[in-house]
Amino acid sequence: MHLTEQQKSILASGGNIKINAVAGSGxxxxxxxxxxxxxxxxKILYLVFNRSVRLEAQHKFEKAGLDNASVHTAHSLAFKHIxxxxxxxxxxxxxxxxxxxxxxxxxxxxxxxxxxLLAGHIGRLCSLFCGSAAEKVADLDYPATLADAQAKAxxxxxxARIVQETRKLLAKMDRCEIKATHEFYLKKFQLEKPDLGFDxxxxxxxxxxxxxxxxxxxxxxxxxxxxGDVYQQIYSWRHAVNALANVEFAEYPLTTSFRFGPKxxxxxxxxxxxxxxxxMEANAVIEGMGKGGRIRxxxxxxxxxxxxxxxxxxxxxxxxxxxxxxxxGNLSSYMYAAEGASLWxxxxxxxGRREKIRDRxxxxxxxxxxxxxxxxxxDDMELHMMIDLVEExxxxxxxxxxxxxKMHVDEKERASADMIFSTVHRxxxxxxxxxxxxxxxxTEARLEKLCGQGQKPPPDAARFSEEINLLYVAVTRxxxxxxxxxxxxxxxxxxxxxxxxxxxxxxxxxxxxxxxPARKQRDGDAAYDSWTPAQDAxxxxxxxxxxxxxLMDRFQRSEGSIRSRLKKLREKPRTGRxxxxxxxxxGGRNNEGRAT
Numbered sequence: 001m002h003l004t005e006q007q008k009s010i011l012a013s014g015g016n017i018k019i020n021a022v023a024g025s026g027x028x029x030x031x032x033x034x035x036x037x038x039x040x041x042x043k044i045l046y047l048v049f050n051r052s053v054r055l056e057a058q059h060k061f062e063k064a065g066l067d068n069a070s071v072h073t074a075h076s077l078a079f080k081h082i083x084x085x086x087x088x089x090x091x092x093x094x095x096x097x098x099x100x101x102x103x104x105x106x107x108x109x110x111x112x113x114x115x116x117l118l119a120g121h122i123g124r125l126c127s128l129f130c131g132s133a134a135e136k137v138a139d140l141d142y143p144a145t146l147a148d149a150q151a152k153a154x155x156x157x158x159x160a161r162i163v164q165e166t167r168k169l170l171a172k173m174d175r176c177e178i179k180a181t182h183e184f185y186l187k188k189f190q191l192e193k194p195d196l197g198f199d200x201x202x203x204x205x206x207x208x209x210x211x212x213x214x215x216x217x218x219x220x221x222x223x224x225x226x227x228g229d230v231y232q233q234i235y236s237w238r239h240a241v242n243a244l245a246n247v248e249f250a251e252y253p254l255t256t257s258f259r260f261g262p263k264x265x266x267x268x269x270x271x272x273x274x275x276x277x278x279x280m281e282a283n284a285v286i287e288g289m290g291k292g293g294r295i296r297x298x299x300x301x302x303x304x305x306x307x308x309x310x311x312x313x314x315x316x317x318x319x320x321x322x323x324x325x326x327x328x329g330n331l332s333s334y335m336y337a338a339e340g341a342s343l344w345x346x347x348x349x350x351x352g353r354r355e356k357i358r359d360r361x362x363x364x365x366x367x368x369x370x371x372x373x374x375x376x377x378x379d380d381m382e383l384h385m386m387i388d389l390v391e392e393x394x395x396x397x398x399x400x401x402x403x404x405x406k407m408h409v410d411e412k413e414r415a416s417a418d419m420i421f422s423t424v425h426r427x428x429x430x431x432x433x434x435x436x437x438x439x440x441x442x443t444e445a446r447l448e449k450l451c452g453q454g455q456k457p458p459p460d461a462a463r464f465s466e467e468i469n470l471l472y473v474a475v476t477r478x479x480x481x482x483x484x485x486x487x488x489x490x491x492x493x494x495x496x497x498x499x500x501x502x503x504x505x506x507x508x509x510x511x512x513x514x515x516x517p518a519r520k521q522r523d524g525d526a527a528y529d530s531w532t533p534a535q536d537a538x539x540x541x542x543x544x545x546x547x548x549x550x551l552m553d554r555f556q557r558s559e560g561s562i563r564s565r566l567k568k569l570r571e572k573p574r575t576g577r578x579x580x581x582x583x584x585x586x587g588g589r590n591n592e593g594r595a596t
Contacts, residue, residue: 003033010252011037018206018249019227022286023268023476024259024431027227028057031202032064034225042199044069047077047217049205053429070198074213075182077196078189083180086188091179094169096120096378097360102178103165113374116361118162120378121155125166130183131239133215135191137166145239151379190216198222208235209243224249231272231284231472234425236462255285259431259479262288267482267489271472277447278461282468292480299420299432301474303467305334306385307440312421313393313400316407319419325407326414328422328430335401337382346371346386347397424474435478439485442467531565540569 003011007030010019021027035044046061046069048054058071072080083090094102096119103122105115125142134140142162143155155162173180174188190212203209203217206228217224226243233242244251257265265288272282300315302308315322327334335343341359348356350368357363365371368387375383390397409417420432442464450458458464475482531539535555542551543566551562 004254004256006252006254006256007033010034010254013250013252016224016247016249017226017252018244018247019225019252019254020244021227021229021254022257022284023229023232023473024257024290025254026258027204027254028060030254031204031225031227032060032066035061035066035069035200035202036064038200040068042068043197044200044202045077045196045198045222046071046202047204047213048073049208049429051076053204074210074216075186078186079182081194082185082189082192086180086185087176088173088180088185089176090185091181093181093183094123095359095361096123097364099123099169102172103168105165112366113364113370116364117154117374117377118158118165120380121151121158121162122165122169124379125162126169126181127183128239129166129170130181130187131210131212133190133211137163137170146379148376148379150373150377154377187212193219196220196222200225202227203243204228205232206243206247207231207233208240211239211241214241214243218247231282231469232428234428234466234469234473236466253285256287256289257476258289260288260290260476261292264288264290264475264478264482268472268475271468271475274442274444274447274468275465277444277451278458278465280461280465290479293433295433295480297415297420297432298418298434298436299422299427299430299477300436300438301427301477302421302423302438303440303470303474304385305382305423306389307438308421308423309334309389310392311438312404315419316403317400322418323407324409324413324417324419325404326409326411326417326420328420328426330411331404331408337380337386341383341386343386343389343397343401346383347390350390350394424470427477428473431477431479433479434481434483435474437471437474437482437484437488439488441471441474441488443488536565536569539565 007026010017010030011034019027019030021030031046035046038044044066046057048057048071051073054071054073054076061069061071079090082088096116099105099119099122100115103119105118107113107115121142125137125140128142128145129137129140132140143152143159146152146155170184172178173184194216196216198220200223201217201220203214203224203226206226207230208228209217209226217226226247226249228244230242230244233240236242265286269284269286272284275282300308300311302311312325312327316325341362345357345359345362348354349362349365349371354363361374362371365374371383372387374380375387393400414420422430447464447468450464475484539551539555539562551557555562557565
């Protein structure tokens with residue numbers, strides 16, 4: 001194969017090294033060539049970020065004939081060394097109400113939610129400790145890791161109790177009284193300070209290294225190579241660290257990207273210069289050598305779950321060429337928060353349908369407002385996003401989600417999807433022919449407004465730096481074409497295709513906002529014809545029997561048109577049933593989108 005001069009320098013290096021590799025620069029190919037040049041009797045360990053990357057890397061190493069190489073994630077390696085020997089049963093994690101029950105946390109009449117909140121913080125501190133290099137729970141300043149003022153105040157007030165109960169929870173796992181989490185056995189692996197017996201250890205995604213695994217890596221009596229991209233650090237909110245900046249190894253660059261061409265490379269470099277507003281330098285060098293090609297895969301990428309679901313609803317509502325969709329990580333994973341609360345439980349609480357609530361945390365809330373207060377005090381951003389989604393779409397949400405589910409393909413049919421949807425965090429390491437960006441990323445205009453001329457960078461500059469990294473990662477997933485919203489790169493003069501923002505009707509409170517010719521082209525002329533008396537009579541008769549979506553299909557009208565016509569007919573709600581019931585604020589739907 002043809003190697004660049006930078007790759008040749010890496011292969012000729014000696015000792016411990018770190019490789020700063022831009023997106024699409026062929027780091028796995030470089031590591032395979034590096035491994036080929038080591039003596040065949042040496043044992044090699046390649047540590048990767050997740051299971052899918054592990055499977056792909058295993059295939060590539062086997063194809064290269066490297067039988068002396070083992071590919072592992074941090075968890076697969078720790079599981080092998082710890083779980084069988086200690087006899088642990090393993091679980092993905094514990095919800096706050098499960099921690100509350102395991103530890104016997106009790107409530108009183110004046111603070112009914114206290115055990116739930118305490119349990120949530122115990123679970124968070126447990127995760128923080130298990131992901132850290134600390135040897136004791138008390139060594140960590142837990143309140144300092146929280147962003148929300150209410151959550152920080154609660155953690156300060158009850159810090160000693162949170163630490164004490166966290167130690168009890170970890171001890172129960174260690175004694176096999178309860179199942180061990182994946183985080184726990186990885187922490188136990190690190191505390192044992194293992195010598196793994198490899199001659200060379202390769203560590204991937206070093207810019208987002210978990211401190212617990214980085215500690216294991218640095219302790220190895222082996223030649224060490226760490227690779228990553230300093231500008232792809234996007235997991236500091238999970239307390240990951242940028243090992244490329246923190247280890248004193250000889251540094252080698254890989255600045256040639258074979259994924260995309262010079263246009264996208266220039267834009268990626270321009271985005272990184274925005275860090276100047278934060279008082280940071282980002283003198284990235286990226287040479288785009290990708291050739292592009294036919295558009296076979298198209299992806300919509302967002303910064304947040306909320307932004308992605310909004311975009312997906314807009315797309316399937318207004319782009320009739322999209323008939324099959326795929327969500328990276330599968331659609332169902334976007335319906336749940338990390339601690340177990342589901343979107344449907346939040347919606348049911350909003351509608352007052354308590355009999356439909358399954359999650360015990362949501363079910364314990366006296367009201368929707370109390371849930372919002374809980375989300376702040378618990379510093380639960382995923383729950384916050386679900387609350388925002390429910391408040392925005394209200395009763396129409398089940399119909400939209402049901403439609404997405406019907407269009408979603410199985411994983412084996414992923415390649416047949418007309419559109420792939422993903423957040424940046426879930427598509428890390430992926431690439432697509434065309435990438436469309438949602439309008440929920442940071443903009444330079446916002447950065448300039450936050451910082452201002454002559455003012456000091458904001459105190460949370462590190463967070464905004466990572467927001468810039470998120471946009472950089474999103475842009476560099478594209479192989480051939482990038483389609484950002486028009487307002488995202490107002491100051492950019494390069495030849496990148498832009499699109500004007502297109503907003504769908506997002507529930508009963510918002511209209512589409514398109515011109516009539518554009519809407520007719522999208523939905524068909526009939527959708528905007530005047531209603532006839534016969535249609536009015538049919539609509540009135542069917543409103544009690546059909547969902548909004550079914551009426552939209554039957555009359556070939558938009559959701560806004562259906563709802564508007566029903567209001568004009570001046571029908572009164574009838575016992576909360578049917579669409580007329582939906583027009584009342586207290587109306588609702590079940591989780592399949594049917595009027596109730």
